[in-house]
Amino acid sequence: MPNAIVDVRDLRKVYRSWSWGRRREVHALRGVSLQAHAGEVFGLLGPNGAGKTTLIKTLLGVVRPSGGGASLFGLPAGSTQARQKVGYLPESLRVDRHHTARSALRYYGRMSRMGPSEINRRSDELLELVGLRGRDKESVRRFSKGMYQRLGLAQALMHDPSLLVLDEPTDGLDPVGRNEVRNVIQRLSDSGKTIFLNSHILQEVELVCTRVAIMALGEIKAIGPIAELAKSGQASPVFLRIAHSETQSIESVRSVVANHPVVDPATSDPADESVELVSVDQRPSANEWTMNVGLSDQAATDRLVDRLRAANFSILHLETKQASLEETFMRLVNQPSAVEAEPIATSSGHATDSQVTDEISA
Numbered sequence: 001m002p003n004a005i006v007d008v009r010d011l012r013k014v015y016r017s018w019s020w021g022r023r024r025e026v027h028a029l030r031g032v033s034l035q036a037h038a039g040e041v042f043g044l045l046g047p048n049g050a051g052k053t054t055l056i057k058t059l060l061g062v063v064r065p066s067g068g069g070a071s072l073f074g075l076p077a078g079s080t081q082a083r084q085k086v087g088y089l090p091e092s093l094r095v096d097r098h099h100t101a102r103s104a105l106r107y108y109g110r111m112s113r114m115g116p117s118e119i120n121r122r123s124d125e126l127l128e129l130v131g132l133r134g135r136d137k138e139s140v141r142r143f144s145k146g147m148y149q150r151l152g153l154a155q156a157l158m159h160d161p162s163l164l165v166l167d168e169p170t171d172g173l174d175p176v177g178r179n180e181v182r183n184v185i186q187r188l189s190d191s192g193k194t195i196f197l198n199s200h201i202l203q204e205v206e207l208v209c210t211r212v213a214i215m216a217l218g219e220i221k222a223i224g225p226i227a228e229l230a231k232s233g234q235a236s237p238v239f240l241r242i243a244h245s246e247t248q249s250i251e252s253v254r255s256v257v258a259n260h261p262v263v264d265p266a267t268s269d270p271a272d273e274s275v276e277l278v279s280v281d282q283r284p285s286a287n288e289w290t291m292n293v294g295l296s297d298q299a300a301t302d303r304l305v306d307r308l309r310a311a312n313f314s315i316l317h318l319e320t321k322q323a324s325l326e327e328t329f330m331r332l333v334n335q336p337s338a339v340e341a342e343p344i345a346t347s348s349g350h351a352t353d354s355q356v357t358d359e360i361s362a
């Protein structure tokens with residue numbers, strides 16, 4: 001895709017370590033492919049150990065892949081040119097406690113080889129953007145976690161990168177802090193930055209991301225806009241309230257649902273849809289029933305309505321609900337898979353501390 005800012009293809013990472021004389025292999029990334037496009041807020045969502053940080057470190061060139069590859073702006077991930085276009089907020093940024101917000105930004109600006117006037121101009125802009133304008137001369141010791149994290153966003157933006165990579169940007173923040181950070185992310189997105197963020201907090205991702213990849217055990221389980229992910233691979237819940245005559249039994253409505261066509265009446269091809277009667281309730285009133293049905297798509301919903309009407313039921317109310325991201329997430333991350341290869345015993349039998357050999361120092 002021409003405007004893929006982040007392009008990851010079949011990325012693999014095996015961490016090899018030695019522990020008590022045994023070689024261990026952890027398959028942290030098992031053939032990950034994804035693309036994030038210009039202007040997107042792309043979320044990488046997964047439980048602990050899913051491989052999110054490893055993927056981010058590979059994008060930044062801190063971890064060397066074992067297979068496959070990644071590029072940023074069409075440049076090899078980790079190359080100097082690619083890194084110049086990326087701003088990074090690590091999971092736990094440490095700013096020396098003697099700094100004020102302004103002196104910290106001056107320090108990061110110098111590290112990016114910016115001149116004094118550019119540093120001043122950029123600091124003013126960023127302090128305004130992250131809401132620290134009036135607090136720039138205070139020691140960071142007095143900062144709340146939310147302020148600290150907003151300063152972290154400002155440091156990541158000093159050299160005006162087009163892509164911002166954020167590792168768990170709201171982890172450990174209270175609701176006010178989260179909201180402040182979210183607002184900054186939204187402002188950055190509105191200004192055209194591409195944002196790639198990693199989180200295990202569903203609500204965060206749901207609130208800020210345009211597209212999401214759900215990751216578990218080193219694999220991408222699903223990828224797409226949140227609304228589409230929630231639909232993927234499962235029937236949407238549909239609630240119906242229907243009116244019936246005195247002669248109609250509850251069995252007749254069950255059979256309407258059970259006889260839902262497996263053949264598309266228009267084309268005579270097998271219908272690519274599913275329907276599941278979750279529950280039917282006779283209680284609401286003497287001549288009404290309520291039903292919860294799982295329907296695969298709009299065509300399945302339309303056909304069920306047609307059949308109910310043909311069987312002389314009146315549709316009083318129909319409501320399609322969307323599975324929440326949480327339901328989708330739980331379904332996808334609970335799929336079984338093996339992540340850790342069997343430890344391989346060594347012939348030498350040396351007992352050494354666990355030692356990782358293939359992580360490049362930053």
Ligand SMILES: Nc1ncnc2c1ncn2[C@@H]1O[C@H](COP(=O)(O)OP(=O)(O)OP(=O)(O)O)[C@@H](O)[C@H]1O
Pocket residue numbers: 015016017026027028046047048049050051052053054055200356359
């Ligand atoms: N340097 C390392 N050496 C050996 N194994 C590692 C190393 N870094 C990560 N792992 C393992 O790789 C797997 C993926 O870890 P990673 O930190 O990428 O996951 P994550 O999704 O970011 O998890 P978390 O949300 O807990 O940070 C885990 O099983 C982890 O223990």
